[in-house]
Amino acid sequence: MKTKLFGTNIPEDFKEALLLLVNLSLEQIEGLILLFEESTPEEPWKIVNEKVDVYVKSNSISDEDMASILKMGTFLVKEWAIGHLKLDDFIEDFRSLGLTDEQIEQGRNFLKGIEQVKENFYTFTQKGNTATQSIPILESIGVVSDLRPVFRSEIYNKDQDDSQGYFQIIDWLPISIIEIVTTQEKKKNVHTFQLGEKELEEAIIILQRTQARLKKLKEKIEILKEKER
Secondary structure, three states: OOEOOOEOOOOHHHHHHHHHHHOOOHHHHHHHHHHHHOOOOOOHHHHHHHHHHHHHHHHOOOHHHHHHHHHHHHHHHHHHHHOOOOHHHHHHHHHHOOOOHHHHHHHHHHHHHHOOOHHHHHHHHHHHHHHOOOOOEEEEEEEEEEEEEEEOOOOOOOOOOOOOHHHOEEEEEEEEEEEEEEEEOOEEEEEEEEEOHHHHHHHHHHHHHHHHHHHHHHHHHHHHHHHHO
């Protein structure tokens, strides 16, 4: 059996996720569509992530099942937005996979409901793919502020008592320790840096300057889009 969506072999977890989606009630499907409909082109997943917990609780769906449903919904959105499939192609595949008429209708209801916003999610995904090609992806940043003692001497003399310079604190040094976690091709890397007050100020200035430049570029994008219309 060959489908236009999955080819000749549909992964078992995908089939289970599809069944979870099409077995939702009409009311649940409409609620799911609302999660997608309120998305924005800039951050399409923001509304979905903010409201998914409420949807899960109000519909008595487990977190695991909800994750599978969103995964399948995202897959369908992407495949549809690429442009090589029409709504009838999805319906034909649903039928060849053995879905009942009621399940097929629920699948159709979901697809028709997200038709107007499918491009938002696809474009956002493609932007992410373009931005991270061949370079590590930033996963998280952690910052710790610390106060370190400055000792009079780093040399310990075993013939002297505790009053020696090795034990004498003569000053304190404030520092920041930054931990950056990146992933590339499923490999995680942790990078740790120590910054003094001066280096931290310089880093903040550079980031602020970069943010200002990105703002200018985003304004340029809007101008270019206007010209294309």
